[in-house]
Amino acid sequence: MPNVLVTGGAGFIGSHTVEELLRIPWIDVVVVDNFHSGRIDNLRGLDRAKVMRSDIRRMKELKLDELAGIVHLAAIVSLDEAYSNPRLAVETNLIGTLNALEVARRFDAKRFVYASSVAVYGEPEKLPIDEDHPTRPSNIYGLSKLMGEQLAMRYMEDYGIEVVSLRYFNVYGPRMRSGPYSGVIHRFITSLLKGNAVTIFGDGNQSRDFVYVEDVARANVSALLSDARGIFNIGSGVEISVRELLSLICELMGVSPEVRYEPPRKGDVMRSRASYEAAKRSLGWEPRVSLREGLGRTIEWYMGSCEPRP
Ligand code: UD1
Numbered sequence: 626m627p628n629v630l631v632t633g634g635a636g637f638i639g640s641h642t643v644e645e646l647l648r649i650p651w652i653d654v655v656v657v658d659n660f661h662s663g664r665i666d667n668l669r670g671l672d673r674a675k676v677m678r679s680d681i682r683r684m685k686e687l688k689l690d691e692l693a694g695i696v697h698l699a700a701i702v703s704l705d706e707a708y709s710n711p712r713l714a715v716e717t718n719l720i721g722t723l724n725a726l727e728v729a730r731r732f733d734a735k736r737f738v739y740a741s742s743v744a745v746y747g748e749p750e751k752l753p754i755d756e757d758h759p760t761r762p763s764n765i766y767g768l769s770k771l772m773g774e775q776l777a778m779r780y781m782e783d784y785g786i787e788v789v790s791l792r793y794f795n796v797y798g799p800r801m802r803s804g805p806y807s808g809v810i811h812r813f814i815t816s817l818l819k820g821n822a823v824t825i826f827g828d829g830n831q832s833r834d835f836v837y838v839e840d841v842a843r844a845n846v847s848a849l850l851s852d853a854r855g856i857f858n859i860g861s862g863v864e865i866s867v868r869e870l871l872s873l874i875c876e877l878m879g880v881s882p883e884v885r886y887e888p889p890r891k892g893d894v895m896r897s898r899a900s901y902e903a904a905k906r907s908l909g910w911e912p913r914v915s916l917r918e919g920l921g922r923t924i925e926w927y928m929g930s931c932e933p934r935p
Contacts (some may be wrong), residue, residue, distance in 0.1 A: 626653045628692050629849065630734075632681055632725055633699030634674065635644065635663030637800050638740065638793075641842035642696055643674050649846075655689065657681065658699065667800050681721035687728060694736035694849050697725045697777075700770070703806035704744070704892055707766035718769035725781045737777060738848045739790040743834070743860065743897060745771040746792075752864065753900035756792070756856050758904075764892030774856070781854065784934070789848040789908075794860030794899045798838030798919060799926035809867060810920070813874050813882075814927050823882050827889035829868035832896045834860040837919035840912045844904065853907040860899025861912045877920055 629646060633639040634656030646654050654673065659680035668674060679685040680697045700718050701707050707714035714887045729737050744767030745760045752762075762768045781788040791874070797810040816823045836859060844859045865873075875882050904910045914922075 626651055628653045628655055629729065630655045630657060630687075630692060630695045630730055632657045632695065632721075633663060633740075634658055634696045635660060635665060635676065636698060637667070637802050638796055638838060638845075639663060639698045640667035640671070640800055641798070641838045642698065642845045643668065643671055645842040645846045647671055647673050648890070655687075656678075657684075661801050662702065662806075681724050684717050684724040684728060689732065689856055692728070692732035694734050694738070695725055695729050696738045696845050696849055697722060699725075700740060700773075701766070702802070704764050704766045705890070706806045707769060708764060708891065711765045714765055714769045715772070715840055722773035722776055726777060728785065729786050730780070730784050735787055736849050737780070737786050737788045738845055739774055739777045739788060741774045741790045741792040741856070742764040742767065742770045743792055743794045743899070745774065748894045749896055752896060753862065753898045754858065755859055755900040756903055763894060766892075787852070787854050789851075789853055790856045791844055791848055791852075791859045792856065793841055794825075794834040794836050794858070795836050796841050798923050800838075804933045809833075809870070810874070810923065813871055814924055817874065817878055817880050817882060818927060819924050820857055822885050823871060824885045824887055825867055825871070826887050826893065828886070829871070830866050831889075831893060832864045832866045832898070833870075834862065834864055834897045834899045835870070835916055835919070836899075837914035838862045840914055844908065844910045846888060847908045847910050849858045851908050855907075857904040857908060858899045858901050859904060859910070859918065862899055862901055863916060864896065864898035865916065873917065874920060874924070877917070877924055900901050
């Protein structure tokens with residue numbers, strides 16, 4: 626059976642991608658994760674996946690008979706973490722990508738899906754953002770993702786590995802990362818569940834395009850199985866401000882928040898909205914889960930058996 630390697634497979638997007646891949650009976654899934662932000666619990670029930678603890682910065686020798694494709698998700702994914710530790714971000718997001726591409730080359734893997742980010746664009750010049758928008762990242766994180774993407778594109782030209790780079794917008798859903806580098810939806814939901822105040826950085830008028838994690842996992846699998854190549858945005862096409870997001874979450878949870886305002890975060894962009902027309906055309910991908918529906922499922926998950934971690 627063909628093997629598919631998922632780096633970062635125990636992470637938030639990774640575990641949903643593994644789940645989606647395991648629906649395909651003729652694929653064997655191998656997960657590589659160093660558990661920096663990934664968690665073995667995220668793979669609960671996904672026993673058919675083979676899990677290896679390894680750091681992509683120093684990729685261990687893989688013992689496989691063959692490798693059909695790689696979904697390369699292992700990365701430093703937080704703007705703040707990349708800002709605090711630029712060496713870790715560049716070593717993971719650039720050198721780690723180099724190592725993953727070298728694995729693809731060594732095993733003659735045909736397909737390589739790279740997890741890129743809307744952060745490669747920087748502050749948008751126009752909305753919606755399509756793939757031709759200039760790339761001027763406004764933080765180290767976006768720069769490190771762009772460097773990895775360009776390296777992957779180089780490998781496609783030079784070594785014939787078929788690369789699809791997916792520029793995810795703001796991904797949310799069950800199993801989101803917890804801790805100091807978690808995203809806004811995780812923070813809002815967990816604070817509100819505990820009855821704590823929520824923090825808005827800046828005036829809250831900054832907007833984002835939130836895309837549900839299962840839609841992203843489907844995009845990863847479509848990209849792997851298609852014969853498309855190149856760069857595609859993966860977003861919902863819907864723009865919402867941080868303030869409006871908070872109102873919607875509060876409405877769904879039936880609570881009213883205590884809000885603290887803090888200065889804007891360094892490197893934060895003001896607006897975001899995806900055009901996903903290219904992904905629709907070439908991958909046959911479209912988002913299926915609306916923000917209201919996705920937030921509902923996410924809140925339910927946090928309230929359910931899986932206790933939110935602080
Ligand atoms: C997120 C992703 C990153 C992705 C990027 C693309 C996370 C942790 N990071 O960064 O992987 O590549 O999108 O743009 O998901 N905010 C508050 N209060 C909070 C937390 C955040 O007001 O408690 C604001 C932030 O200042 C920002 C917005 O909410 O304006 C979104 O923040 P966040 O969820 O951290 O996402 P990004 O910074 O966009």
